[in-house]
Structures are given as structure tokens and as C-alpha cells.
Amino acid sequence: MELRPRPEQRATRKRPTVESPRKSVAPRAVEVLTDQDAQIAELAGQGWPNRRIAAELDIPPRTVATRLYQVFFRLGVTTRSQLTTAMLGDGR
Secondary structure (H helix, E strand, C coil), X not given: CCCCXXXXXXXXXXXXXXXXXXXXXXXXXXXXXXXXXXXXXXXHHCCXXXXXXXXXXXXXXXXXXXXXXXXXXXXXXXXXXXXXXXXHHCCC
8 A cells, every 4th residue: 555645735745955056156266175186176177188187196087087076066167167267266
């Protein structure tokens, strides 16, 4: 037997809302990035592919991809060109 909410309960249910950090203005990169994240972001912003960044910093390519994902989230960007703008706006 499947339990279903009564019709009057369905109308009052609301889904929780979560605000996206991407809607806010990106904070200063220096305040939110670790040294390694800033290095990776800088090289990615210069157009380096993940494998080259990994070879330069002597870390696995998967680590580069994970760090970039975190950097994009922290800075509120979705592309490498936006990343470049965010890093340049920081005075780097």
C-alpha cells in the first residue's frame, strides 16, 4: 500500500529553496583560495590544459580537475574565461 498525502496537504507543501552562490558577486580570489588552488587557477586562466598543469605541479590530473571544480564554485564562475576575469579582477 502506497501512502500519499491528502489533497489539502499537497497544496501546502513547499520545497526548500537553496540560493546559488553563483548569483552573488565573486569575492576576492585571494580571500577564498588556498595557495595551490590559486596556482592551479592562474595556470588554467592562462589556457593550460589540466594534464599540463598536473605535470607542472607534480600532482595527478584528477586533483587538478577537482581543485578547479572547487575554485569555480568558490569564485562563482562557470568557465575558464570567467575564471581569468575573476583572477585579473583580484590584481593577480
